[in-house]
Amino acid sequence: MEKENHISSYNADFICEIKQIVTLARQKAYTAINSAMVEAYWQLGKRIVEQEQQGKDRADYGSQLLKSLSKELTAEFGKGFSVPSLYNYRSFYLTFPEIFSTPWRILTWSHYKRLLTVSNAEARAWYLQEAAEQIWSYRTLDRNIGSQYYERLLLSQRKETVKSEMEALTAPFEHDRMEFIKNPTVAEFIGLAPNSDFTESDLEKA
Structure with missing residues (x-):
């Protein structure tokens, strides 16, 4: 009986350690995706502002610039680059100008x-x-x-x-530890097509 209890305790410690490894790996993946998103949108906002400053009529130039940029990015990368989204990235940089x-x-x-x-x-x-x-x-x-x-x-x-x-x-x-990764904007950023029936395994693989 003592031997069985010892083996059971050993297995429990082993399983606990494995769970910690997986949890840490998921946390690293979360951090990597999050950092990439925030940095990318900040960089987008920065470049938009810099490009606008080169326009002679900045108000009109800025509006046309974002429309053209939205069209090109949407064609290349899918959703997440509408004109309102680009305005948000621009505001993000202007509001938080330093990383x-x-x-x-x-x-x-x-x-x-x-x-x-x-x-x-x-x-x-x-x-x-x-x-x-x-x-x-x-x-x-x-x-x-x-x-x-x-x-x-x-x-x-x-x-x-x-x-x-x-x-x-x-x-x-x-x-809800999966709150961030379930966000539709995250799915778009990592290249998942819009689909309301994503399973957790789909999201975890992405």
Whole structure:
């Protein structure tokens, strides 16, 4: 019996170690895809701004430039390069003109796209820092911006109560590890055709 228990314990440790290897590998894959997306969209925005600055009539030139660019990129790479998307990449660069090492590698494009909707620069910077430090999911960030969490914290005399309530309400959003990879924009970026019936194995292979 002792021998069986020893073997069982040994197998349990072995299985645990294998699971850790797989988990780490998936995390590396997540980080690589995320970093590539964010950097690519920032670089796109940078080049668009630089090219616009060469136009004589920048307003008209910029509009025509994005239409032509959208047509070419969509033909070559598929969805993800509509004119509104290109405007978002342009705004991304203009709003965050410097590549900062830690936050931009942690947060996803969906995070940044939501942050671009925050007009108050101080609030946007605060949400950026909190999302990166607390590793908020996109849904948590989205809810906190929508519920004016930053403003409520500033006004509240009982900040811990406001914070505890937020954490309780967003707790369900923090458990879906596949949230990022299931995002349609990620599927487009890695070359998966639009399909609402993707299985997790399809996504993991991609």
